[in-house]
Amino acid sequence: MTDLTTASADDRSLRILSTGDLAGIDISLADVVETVEGAYRTLHAGQSDNPRKLTVKPADGHSVAYAMLGRDGCRDVVAIKTSYKHGLDKGRDEQHYYTSLTVYDDVTGLPLAMMDCSRIGSLRTPAVSALLARECAAPGARSALVIGTGTQGRLALPFLLTTLPDLDRLMLSGTHPEGIAAVREQVRSYFPDREVEVVTDLRAAAGDADVIVATAGGHTPAAVEADWLKPGALSVLVGHGLAPSALHRADRVIATSEAQMNVTGTDMADADGKLPAVDAEFPSVLAGVTAGRGSATERIFAYNSGLVVTDIALGHRFAQLALAQGLGTEVALWR
Template structure:
């Protein structure tokens, strides 16, 4: 089994377009019934003082014939300092283990790819502006990924409170779209009201909780499992989308508000497969909940791993000898 550390993967390049294509293929294989993606397991740990939580996911990518196991552990919700996530892949064609690797680069790539696919499917065709709320690992690459699928976007806005995250977001945009400008905003409700696409990926909430009704008519809000979205955001939307109803039930039930039933109009794999619509009317305010699915981690992890191994990175370990 190959072992790839965070530093082994730090400068491995997989373009936004390639990541988006891999993630879309993962969703389509799931929609076609070829791949498997059980709902993730979440276990809050008993000592509330540490604010710890752990996740585990299992899935199978039929296109790559790769089985994946992913684990995540976080101690404390206010920082990524103690957040660790790994993925291991097994080759079902040969029956052999393939790789065990740090999953930070994978999550930082497949998450904005999913956001981009939701935006492409759910935004109005005449959408011209996007607002990114949050500058953590899950959000830094979002704007260049959005521009990859929606090059007509003209106004790009960013709200963040962490100087390092803001700088990283600016670097990511310059790397892929050096001619585009980024507008830093401070008034979140006003910026939401002026943006056709709003992505909320804030973990440490330093802004008013975002309400669906703040969106302009026809706007779409994408919550990346964010604490920055108001309770009841699902209920107040005209049209609702999620990546997985099962995982919404694990990580997003508060978004229905006051214990109300969660109503979802469409799931992303069905939208990408052409079996459901991304919206029904031009004036609909659409709310989309994005929860990480290993069916998207597997192809992205495989892309990073194959490039890293070909470049001689990491080490090979004989665990079973």
């Protein structure tokens, strides 16, 4: 059961959780990691459904839209997430991005909530990268490099420190002063005793890093090549910042979903337009069915594409916290 059966007044109303509503909810990084990990384990157990996402993109590539439907069998909820980004051919300040999540109780049949999904995504994605690092980084990993200072880059280091607390060198590659300042502020707010080292020599930094998380935007010139990486390095691709060779020459390839990687990872294809086969999907790694790595010296490439079941789990968690605080607005949507 969802424990949210009172979230909506009746079957014709819907609780709307705005950006401001969700911004006021306090949730720990450990809570987020636990919620996301639980969603993966439930999916691997066959209790949840996560169909392939639908994608719409015009020929000139100026926008992209996704629709993702899923069911969480542990929470007994069904949800659909939509994502739309416009202005991919323009600078960051000229782009528009909207994403939402609508959740329904699959026991009562009633709608639970519709919410802005931007904060959920900004937490879920770095939590997945941190789980990938926990399961796939070489034993004794001590250094991490994050490429990019946008939404996904700003919490990457705090989440990595949550799952790999022994990291003692935190490197950041970025070009936007406000983004660099935001990353430092996020690390300071969660881990006041840790410092972030801004690097300008990407090749040298990549060669020193045990874990690399690439979160940069599509216009980044950063592209870490396979021969820059040290033995045992783990490279996690979220956005951009890794060259295709980091994937094609990896000793082992892990993906949150091979099907989604084949849909959204086409920019990493080789000269023949092909992607390599995935050695393991991450839900099976978390469940202990498949090893995250085979040896301490393997160079591992991990593709972090969002699975809607993780959005559902975290969105449901936010809805629980919001309801407890009386947040949100009831809208008679179907009257």
